[in-house]
Amino acid sequence: MNEIEQLRLMGKIARLYHERGLSQTQIAAQLHVSQPRVSRLLKEAGEVGIVRTIVSLPPGVHTEEEERLEQAFGLTDAVVADADDDGSVISALGSAAAAYLEATLMSGEVVGISSWSESLLAMVDSIGSLRQGVATSVVQLVGGHGQSAVQFQANRLLTRLAAQVGAKPVFLNAPGVLLPPADVDSLLQAPSLREATSAWRELTLAMVGIGSVEPSPLAHASGNILPGEMLAALKALGAVGDICFRYFDADGVLVSSELNETIVGISPDLLMRVPRRVGVAGGSRKLPAIRAALAGGWVNVLVTDLSTARALLK
Numbered sequence: 001m002n003e004i005e006q007l008r009l010m011g012k013i014a015r016l017y018h019e020r021g022l023s024q025t026q027i028a029a030q031l032h033v034s035q036p037r038v039s040r041l042l043k044e045a046g047e048v049g050i051v052r053t054i055v056s057l058p059p060g061v062h063t064e065e066e067e068r069l070e071q072a073f074g075l076t077d078a079v080v081a082d083a084d085d086d087g088s089v090i091s092a093l094g095s096a097a098a099a100y101l102e103a104t105l106m107s108g109e110v111v112g113i114s115s116w117s118e119s120l121l122a123m124v125d126s127i128g129s130l131r132q133g134v135a136t137s138v139v140q141l142v143g144g145h146g147q148s149a150v151q152f153q154a155n156r157l158l159t160r161l162a163a164q165v166g167a168k169p170v171f172l173n174a175p176g177v178l179l180p181p182a183d184v185d186s187l188l189q190a191p192s193l194r195e196a197t198s199a200w201r202e203l204t205l206a207m208v209g210i211g212s213v214e215p216s217p218l219a220h221a222s223g224n225i226l227p228g229e230m231l232a233a234l235k236a237l238g239a240v241g242d243i244c245f246r247y248f249d250a251d252g253v254l255v256s257s258e259l260n261e262t263i264v265g266i267s268p269d270l271l272m273r274v275p276r277r278v279g280v281a282g283g284s285r286k287l288p289a290i291r292a293a294l295a296g297g298w299v300n301v302l303v304t305d306l307s308t309a310r311a312l313l314k
Helices: 003-018 026-031 037-046 063-073 088-103 118-126 148-165 184-188 192-202 217-222 229-238 268-272 284-295 306-313
Strands: 077-081 110-113 135-138 168-170 205-209 241-244 247-250 276-280 303-304
Touching: 003 037, 003 284, 026 037, 037 306, 063 077, 077 088, 077 306, 088 118, 088 247, 110 192, 118 148, 118 205, 118 276, 135 148, 135 284, 148 168, 168 192, 168 217, 184 192, 184 306, 241 284, 247 284, 276 284, 284 303, 284 306, 303 306
Parallel strands: 077 303, 110 135, 110 205, 135 168, 205 276, 276 303
Antiparallel strands: 241 247
16 A cells, blocks of 8 residues: 555544544444554554644633643642632632542541631532542641631531531631730640640641731631731731741741740641642732742642732743
């Protein structure tokens, strides 16, 4: 068979297979050639350029930005959600984080979750049916006590997620910030908190929000906020954001402050040992904090919105 005839047959087989959807066996019968030859010619059609693979992403899928974030910041995964503007970021992040969790939660996980995050609240409200028993426990990472009007939000975060995965909820029955400062170490050894503090060492997954220095409306309403002079001092020390009330500077370095002695929550060292640390945050107000959290390795998975992703990549 001359070269032109070979290419003609190759093109015909490629069209029958890729455009008409015939199987290799059907093509072999129709063209009276062997099935192994059909398979070989299909492979050669790709090698000579008759068949070219083009990945066409559907609307709302931003794989390119996700891969660039992973490469730029050393992430193990990134999820980029569509949001029309800052006003729709929370709901978009919640849906994206819920989908991520549904797709990646493995059997036997011990999940930690921060208490005062609007994005994580949106996530648990968006979670569909998960396989029961995929996680053994869901643990609060920072004290969930606050003003009674909003404390139920922190508890709902924990109990709803635990119920969805058939896991045991483990509460940290204390405020997130002790003011005036008290003996936090002794408090964390209390029998009522020991189950949570012991579980921190077993965590396989941490779901956390990323906060700016100025508290979110939810944190503000909870009462777990810092006095104005303490916030001013943190800013003077270069703080740009926090995770679980642990404040860091623009390079992601923990800010050394008396505040660290008032936090009832997981220590930075223990948090950094968690294999999968998922930060869920977006919007222009959070951009410096998110960039710093990535720089400091506070999270190794990021769920964010498209505008924030593009700003991080500039």
